[in-house]
Amino acid sequence: xxxxxxxxxxxxxxxxxxxxxxxxxxxxxxxxxxxxxxxxxxxxxxxxxxxxxxxxxxxxxxxxxxxxxxxxxxxxxxxxxxxxxxxxxxxxxxxxxxxxxxxxxxxxxxxxxxxxxxxxxxxxxxxxxxxxxxxxxxxxxxxxxxxxxxxxxxxxxxxxxxxxxxxxxxxxxxxxxxxxxxxxxxxxxxxxxxxxxxxxxxxxxxxxxxxxxxxxxxxxxxxxxxxxxxxxxxxxxxxxxxxxxxxxxxxxxxxxxxxxxxxxxxxxxxxxxxxxxxxxxxxxxxxxxxxxxxxxxxxxxxxxxxxxxxxxxxxxxxxxxxxxxxxxxxxxxxxxxxxxxxxxxxxxxxxxxxxxxxxxxxxxxxxxxxxxxxxxxxxxxxxxxxxxx
Numbered sequence: 519x520x521x522x523x524x525x526x527x528x529x530x531x532x533x534x535x536x537x538x539x540x541x542x543x544x545x546x547x548x549x550x551x552x553x554x555x556x557x558x559x560x561x562x563x564x565x566x567x568x569x570x571x572x573x574x575x576x577x578x579x580x581x582x583x584x585x586x587x588x589x590x591x592x593x594x595x596x597x598x599x600x601x602x603x604x605x606x607x608x609x610x611x612x613x614x615x616x617x618x619x620x621x622x623x624x625x626x627x628x629x630x631x632x633x634x635x636x637x638x639x640x641x642x643x644x645x646x647x648x649x650x651x652x653x654x655x656x657x658x659x660x661x662x663x664x665x666x667x668x669x670x671x672x673x674x675x676x677x678x679x680x681x682x683x684x685x686x687x688x689x690x691x692x693x694x695x696x697x698x699x700x701x702x703x704x705x706x707x708x709x710x711x712x713x714x715x716x717x718x719x720x721x722x723x724x725x726x727x728x729x730x731x732x733x734x735x736x737x738x739x740x741x742x743x744x745x746x747x748x749x750x751x752x753x754x755x756x757x758x759x760x761x762x763x764x765x766x767x768x769x770x771x772x773x774x775x776x777x778x779x780x781x782x783x784x785x786x787x788x789x790x791x792x793x794x795x796x797x798x799x800x801x802x803x804x805x806x807x808x809x810x811x812x813x814x815x816x817x818x819x820x821x822x823x824x825x826x827x828x829x830x831x832x833x834x835x836x837x838x839x840x841x842x843x844x845x846x847x848x849x850x851x852x853x854x855x856x857x858x859x860x861x862x863x864x865x866x867x868x869x870x871x872x873x874x875x876x877x878x879x880x881x882x883x884x885x886x887x888x889x890x891x892x893x894x895x896x897x898x899x900x901x902x903x904x905x906x907x
Contacts, residue, residue: 572876595635643660701729741764791804805841819848
């Protein structure tokens, strides 16, 4: 397919005010400034000046694992019978037939990161997936993408009611360290067994196996942390074990923006469109992403779906603009930045040759309340409105 006369926001450089974009199969083949000659037999779609953006990305959600309209039956977010569960995989709990996937597509959101909740200090494995499909195995962009870990009030509140560790921040950090140290030792013993035939390999340990890729920096660790001290505890642990880490939520981020920039920390900021439901959210404000970006902290905006329904991701970015974030930075916060932060930018986040043909077409500014995409393409196929091409 060839799209012509489009205002293309590549998010990898300057926009193309009158551009063209060609897809072949599931990929973007080429793009540039008009004019462009169609190939023989090629379907041509003249957009008449409408804007094209990369498919939006929400880098922290629980879509399909915390199902819409259900309570316990559809809530597989937290395995709160054990505070350390790195072996759990989000893909084993995601229901792609949850109607929120369709609502996400209709808002232009084509990629999401899905993971367990924050009840456990070590919660399990997150996955990056596309928002279209019936079978999770065919929707996966990267799995595992990261291990979910959680600081602050949530683990305390969950396990206090069970009269079980952790009930303090000290215990939460201690459990995380202990799990990482055990996995580190387990990995060393496995390596020694491979090098020395007289040394027995340790008995299989699913928890340690799950943590080894994080210790080897093959996957990330995403730390749920709201309060400034919890953020710094997460960074402290990440440094101790040389982890490739990301701060999720970062509610107090505006208070420590310079420190985060100095550390080179990356932040998935949000949810922004919600109440201050617990003490560690007392500094919640939609101004935070803009403050972080201004300080030089790479920032993405997230909904934490189902806390904020996923289709309101562009609206959350619009709130950040209202509170001072430059418009282009807010667009980057739901396209290029989450892709770069999560290590999936080779396929999504910008409009460039060779990347997945995920993009949306708007007649108005997508960060405004009334905006809705006219068309959404997922891997080269028009899925909103639904078409056969």
